[in-house]
Amino acid sequence: MKKTSKIIALLLALVMCIGMLAGCGKSGDDSKGNDTPNTPSQGGETEGDTPEKETDVSKMPVVKFMGAAAGLYDNLDKVQAKLNEILAERYGIQCELHFEGFGSYTQQLNLMLTTAGEVDVFYVGGGPTTFVNNGMIYDITDLWENNASDEFKAMFPEAYIDANRVGGRLYAIPANVNFSNEILVHANKSMMDQMEIVPDDEKIWTLDEIHDLVVQAKETFPDIYGIAPQSKGTLVNQLNWESLGDPYNIGVVPDRGASRKVISITDCEEYIEFSKTMNQWYNEGLIMQDVLSTTESWSTLVPSGRAFCDFDAGAYPNGTTTEDSKFYNLTLYPNWSAANCAVRLGWGIAGNTKNPEAAFTLLQATYMDEDICNLLSYGIEGENYIVDENGKANFPEGVTLENDTWTLGFVAGWALPNFMGALPQYSSVDGHYDMIRAYDASAEQSGCMGVVFDSSNVADQYTACINAYNKYYAAILAGTLETETAIAQYKAELEASGEAEVIAEKQAQIDAKYGN
């Protein structure tokens, strides 16, 4: 028996070694010619650049498209078939569409990117830096220079394209959305109407005025929550401090980046003062007491009338509130473009793509081809949407947001490459997209525009600081902890985690772009 066990143990060890060697072999096959994989073919020397237009659909290159979806995409087969008709006729390529909900998108994408050929064009959330560090994304500098049409290049200001460069090379194209946000309070419209308050669209509200408004609402409607969280477990994400796209705010530049001097969030006057005010409001019972542990956010609580209002950041130009709106937008701080405004949502090509030229062709088509923009936003015309008498996308007879089989554009068009290239939707005011563009043009620009934090040089300190962030940042900002004590603890833990080095690195990255 003992002898048999030994033989089996030896066999298992042998199999493990074979497994390792087999892995070697497979990797070699997959990455053929990939030793310098991120360098695209140079001007006109490859067969991809001077293609004979392929007419046989089965021989056309197939590009795999992966997007993050907040709406429904059940009609995928029909939309893909229609998309392929257009692509075959106009671009000589084919496409496989794949969408994943936001909750599981990153995980699914990571898995798909480990195998070459699983995904070619994908949604890049939060900027390309992490993707570049991990070798997940393709250098599209030359494709952009040589293959992008002039109209495509003119779609974005040069600074927004530059923000997507890492080490001078371009890796992603920003999604065509708003590039500035205001910090505001959404107040339930029907409750405001019942209290007979009609806010002036142009008014800038103070925190004291919001306080009085919430007190009045709580007196009028005692059973509702006063202020709901902006997102799950977070009363408000960020105010006027510039974090260079770092969602954890480890080192910030106050006052919209004006001074270009990075300081600790625990020294940021606005963070401290706002937290103190929220602590007072929390103790008065104006803020939802379960703000840290609730799994709901304002988008369900405020429109449904279970909460009166919430803080948010978004693009709400004056005059965009309509009869159908569920809430008024009370501006606290006018709109500004943060340093990362052009990289929050973007699109890129997988580092291990087998056909970068075809992938770029699809990427360009999703921005520039109006029919494709409409198809990705609203699905099949006549079945998923109709063009109403105002020239806007609306639901066909008997179809609603709940039973439509393609609602990406109706729910969260900003998650697509160019929803502003598609028809406006029925509930929007006339000229909504033009208003957004004018709104962006009038926005204050961050003092650190275009600097997006790359944590790779201080990754260990950064990950340690994230732990302190998780413990304190949102809890302090929501007013659930006694501000001064909690900030002192937060400060001590950040310092012990190597915050100084992260701040120095952020400062160096700003200085590299703007000088000392």
Place this chain on the structure above:
Amino acid sequence: MMIPGTIYLIINNYIPMAGLVLAFKKFNYQFGMWKSPWNGFSNFKFLFMGSDAFNMIRNTIVYNIVFIVLGTILAIAVAIFLNAVPGNKSKKTYQTIILIPYLISIVIVSYIGFAFMSQESGFINNSLLKDNPVSWYTTPSVWPFILVFIHLWKSFGYNSIIYYATIIGIDPSLFEAAEIDGASKWRQVLHITLPSLKTTIITLTLLSIGRIFYSDFGLFYQVPMNSGPLIDVTNTIDTYVYRALLTLNDVGRSSAAGFLQSILGFVIVWLTNFVVKKVDKENALF
């Protein structure tokens, strides 16, 4: 007979071991696992940085020790009680009832917890502590007890059935003889049941010890609703790694954490087995 099991083991447990090299690499998606450059031990560094490194390792180990000790005592006690229940029908009913918590998804458990502990609408604050409501999700001191309670509630049914299966296998004539000799129920448990369970206890405990550096992610992340102020008492190696690497897509560092957990687990199992072997050679696992 062994072939299917061996194939299963090879595919699921041995071949993936090759992936351990990732812990020592700066993983690059384009180069793949083997061609990515080596970077020594630097992937391990982040586990020991910052003020919370000690905290999360301590939490992981201490919670697991408490779970193992209390879990074993509770499971054995319930198994003994179950054995004393007369009638097959009631036995089966109890078995099913105590197994139910084990089958409930931890996400659902977290919502059941929230229904009890929500500050505004929770049962405890609204019915029991009306005058002095407690903000459960911002009060760290109570969470070690809550987590231990939930873990025991969820797992005792499954474990007690394993022990119960051993108890019903004990030769009934031993109990009959003891009864004739006038031994009380307690004496019978002490001198017949527990010694008969010794091998099962050792095996199950050794298996649990092997996972002492791991934690039930759902219990420590979902049940406290990922509430920031609770992190000091709810942070374990798994939740720390998840939170730290959530947005960095860092395969190397994640693998390093997993690698460390398995190596330390292996060392501890080996040491415990060594001690068991010294004390009682028959009952050692290997």
